[in-house]
Each structure stands twice: as structure tokens, then as C-alpha cells.
Amino acid sequence: MNEGHDIDDESEELPYRQLGEIDFSALREALSRLELFGDDLFLRQQAFNISTVDQFITGLEYDVLRKLNEQERTPVPEALFLSAQSQMWIFAVYEMMRTWRQRAKNVIKWSENGGLESKLRALEKEIGYLHVGRKIRAEQIKRVLADSSIIDRVRVDLRSVHIPFARIEAIRISIAKHEVGGHKNSVALRPGYGRINQWCGSLDYELENGAYSMGYISRRDIADELRALASNSPPTDDELREFDTFMRGPPIGV
16 A cells, blocks of 8 residues: 555546545446346345445545545555455455356356256256245246347346456456466466555556556446446447457567
């Protein structure tokens, strides 16, 4: 952790909404609009948890920024606690999104290879007691069998989350595994090191491919990107290709 970059122009437009301007319910509402997410009680519960803790950490971030400006030095105890909370939140968001993406991909695969009916039979097999999780999955498959257009919407939703999830995954690998995403057995540059963002107090983590910096991402950036899922249009094929090429970066050593 360290102080953020100096403010070059006090008059420029703020890149982040202020604390009182954030609709914290928008995060869980945006996630709940995803197909195969909003009709799952337990995924919605995770989204509620993520949204609740997002509000708590956002308050911590602005408090750290205020103390940094007042003291003109890093408020170490508060910044250490913020770092711990931020990393745990990122891990939780990653696991929630990974779970949903895998389910979405599986349903598409089963739809394409004719496996939906057999999967439904397996989920509905009598096991001697009510299994709520299996019942929810079975009801989702029934919906897909009754309405094939759901598959098209799942594909659109997967496209919409591709960029934010890839960014979450990249920083999660750096922080949790101390590796560079896409480079097995590599060594991350500064895993878990974050600088206090001058605008919102969230910790800026560097995205890098082992040799080149690809900019920064903060916990606040992730939260804002997920909130924006409800209003942003899905990226085009060209935009996805450009993004994936950018994230790979030039070959290490070139």
C-alpha cells in the first residue's frame, strides 16, 4: 500500500461517483438480471452479500482517503485493514462469477449436444429427501427446455461479463496465486500491493503480463463494472478480440 498519484488538475471531472451518490443495491440487481442467476436463491444470496460488503468497504476506502489527505501520509492501520477486506471481497466476487459462468456454459453445452433431458432426469432422481440445490437446477433446465430463447440470452450475458470477469480473474490470480494470468508457473511482480487511489481511496492494483504493465484495477473499479452490466450493451466481436489481445500482451521477452 502507498499513497496514490498526485492530482494534476483539481478541476477535471471526477472519475468516480461520491459515496452518497452510489446506489449500492444496483450491484446485486445487475447480477440478478443475468439468466440462470436471478432465479437461483443461493446465487442471489451471494450477490446480496457482495453488495452489502461493497457498501462497507467503500466507506472504508473514503475514510482512508480522508485520513491520507489530512495526515499527508498513509494511515497504516486503516490501510492494512482496507487491503485485507479488499482482497477477500475480490476473491468472493471471483468465485461467485466463476460459478455462474460455468453453469451458463454447461447449459449451453447440454443444449447443443442434447444433454438437457438426461441432466434433468439425473437432478430429479429420487434421493429420499428434498435437495433444494438440485431442485433449483432442475427448474432452470425445465425453463430452458420450455423456452429455447433463454439460451440466446445466456450467450448474451456471457458476452457481457467477459471483460469484467477477465479483469477480475487477472487480479485474483496475481493476489491469490502470486502468478501472472495465462502464464503458468510465472511470478507476479507485486502480488497484493496496492496504492491508494487519489479519487476514491480504493487500492489500485497493477495488471501486468510478467513484463509489461497493462494499467491498474481497483476493487471499486470491479464494483462499478458489475453495476454497469444492467445498462451497458454487450461488446462486439471486434471489441472482445481487441480486449483479449490486449490482456495477453506482447510475448514476454519481446
